[in-house]
Amino acid sequence: MVNQIVKVTDYAIVQRDENNEAKAYFSGKIPSWVSEENALWARVYTEDENLEIIAPILCNRKESEWDIELTLPAGGLYTFEVRVTGTVKDDPNDGGRIAIVRHFGVGDLYIMTGQSNMAGYGRDAVSDPATIGVHLFKNNGKWDIASHPLNDSIDTLYPENREDGNVTSPALSFARYLKDKLNLPIGLIAASLGGSPLRAWHPEEEASLYRGMMRRIPTVGNVKGILWYQGCSDANEQDSVTYYDRFKRMIELYRAELGNIEVITVQLNRWAGNRNPDENERLKTDRYWGTVRDAQRRLALDMEKVYIVPCHDLPLSDGIHNASSANLIMGQRMAMAALKYIYKMPHLGQSAPIPRSASFDDETHLFINCDKEFRIYTLDSRADGIHVEDETGLIPCKNSWGHGDRIYIETERPYKLPAKVHVYWQAEIPSFITRDRTGQPLLACYGMEIEKKN
Numbered sequence: 001m002v003n004q005i006v007k008v009t010d011y012a013i014v015q016r017d018e019n020n021e022a023k024a025y026f027s028g029k030i031p032s033w034v035s036e037e038n039a040l041w042a043r044v045y046t047e048d049e050n051l052e053i054i055a056p057i058l059c060n061r062k063e064s065e066w067d068i069e070l071t072l073p074a075g076g077l078y079t080f081e082v083r084v085t086g087t088v089k090d091d092p093n094d095g096g097r098i099a100i101v102r103h104f105g106v107g108d109l110y111i112m113t114g115q116s117n118m119a120g121y122g123r124d125a126v127s128d129p130a131t132i133g134v135h136l137f138k139n140n141g142k143w144d145i146a147s148h149p150l151n152d153s154i155d156t157l158y159p160e161n162r163e164d165g166n167v168t169s170p171a172l173s174f175a176r177y178l179k180d181k182l183n184l185p186i187g188l189i190a191a192s193l194g195g196s197p198l199r200a201w202h203p204e205e206e207a208s209l210y211r212g213m214m215r216r217i218p219t220v221g222n223v224k225g226i227l228w229y230q231g232c233s234d235a236n237e238q239d240s241v242t243y244y245d246r247f248k249r250m251i252e253l254y255r256a257e258l259g260n261i262e263v264i265t266v267q268l269n270r271w272a273g274n275r276n277p278d279e280n281e282r283l284k285t286d287r288y289w290g291t292v293r294d295a296q297r298r299l300a301l302d303m304e305k306v307y308i309v310p311c312h313d314l315p316l317s318d319g320i321h322n323a324s325s326a327n328l329i330m331g332q333r334m335a336m337a338a339l340k341y342i343y344k345m346p347h348l349g350q351s352a353p354i355p356r357s358a359s360f361d362d363e364t365h366l367f368i369n370c371d372k373e374f375r376i377y378t379l380d381s382r383a384d385g386i387h388v389e390d391e392t393g394l395i396p397c398k399n400s401w402g403h404g405d406r407i408y409i410e411t412e413r414p415y416k417l418p419a420k421v422h423v424y425w426q427a428e429i430p431s432f433i434t435r436d437r438t439g440q441p442l443l444a445c446y447g448m449e450i451e452k453k454n
Helices: 168-183 209-219 242-257 279-302 324-342
Strands: 013-015 019-029 039-046 052-058 061-063 065-073 077-087 098-113 134-137 144-147 188-189 225-229 262-266 308-309 359-360 365-369 386-390 393-404 407-413 418-421 445-451
Touching: 013 019, 019 077, 019 098, 039 098, 039 144, 039 324, 052 065, 065 077, 065 168, 065 308, 065 324, 098 168, 098 209, 134 168, 144 365, 168 188, 168 225, 168 324, 225 324, 242 279, 262 279, 279 308, 279 445, 308 324, 365 445, 386 407
Parallel strands: 013 098, 098 188, 098 225, 134 188, 225 262, 262 308, 359 445
Antiparallel strands: 019 065, 039 052, 039 077, 061 065, 077 098, 134 144, 359 365, 365 407, 386 393, 386 418, 393 407, 418 445
């Protein structure tokens, strides 16, 4: 696990620890006019109110350089300064300033990982502004106020994730929402790449983007969690069926390096480009997308500290990329999931209903079961995008009704067990999605076994 003290620069956010504080390192050159008798004093104060957080303390000196290590409380933004007095007996506040670090804080850091819909390809206009206290470790190796495009590659130090097509990302909305609710600085670390497959992130596979991500850690230090949107590039015959096991192993390996980090994932949106004139080929692609979506669902159920949010009800800006307006909502959903599960603040958080099981009622009806906290509703009894599959093939569902935390579904024709149910599994899914009373859409599932009643 990374456990190092990082050098703090302008706009840097340092990850707080379990004691709600962080160790921070500052250093710099001593001007030539400073003598051996002079004293060098460091202090930290709040940027807004000029309240002293760290009272003046003597810096370490070594030849022509000074440095100091400080323990800072969570919060900020802060200002650090070094002043020089004639001797140690003089008042530090009367000294001349020789160094200053501005706009830094102690809060929580999240790494942006995955492919284009995390890098952000939304191109429509939406209000998603930069906010002081939401900062970004950019690809050029410098901290700054976070603003779109987050995956800017100008002067990049990380060529493995260089790209130029990105515009808006859900990560800014996520961080701003968290910052507002927690009153805590939030730092983002850009590392995603459009079109990247899981193997580029997996330490035991190709690993190019994993290595790039890890090259950032010595500079930024410990992180709170990972924001993950990826899977489109693995929705194929070979990779979809291994996605669950490979992702699970990948996170285990990440945690061996980074500690027991939190992981917030997004279930895939639609792909409007599945237009192969061959119906059988289209169906194959649908099954690949369904398999990846279901792997994402099961990973959130099976793995500790892995959470999932939906986006398949949100608009696209082209055939596969989420619109800017979608990114705004998706970021808020990720933040609300974090508030509910990571920060244990359910009164501020929210999550989407996850299909946990399916149960047989009779040969034309079944239930899909979610957690008790949810109250499901459907519109005009619609069951678009839901199918049962038995030995005879796919059976469309024609009606559905909310039934507390369950969905009661009617098929177009009888089915026989063994059978499975698929919900919002196809590459291109219908416009209406069953929702919880809070408005959160039901997550997708594929190949869920329909269990016989006891």
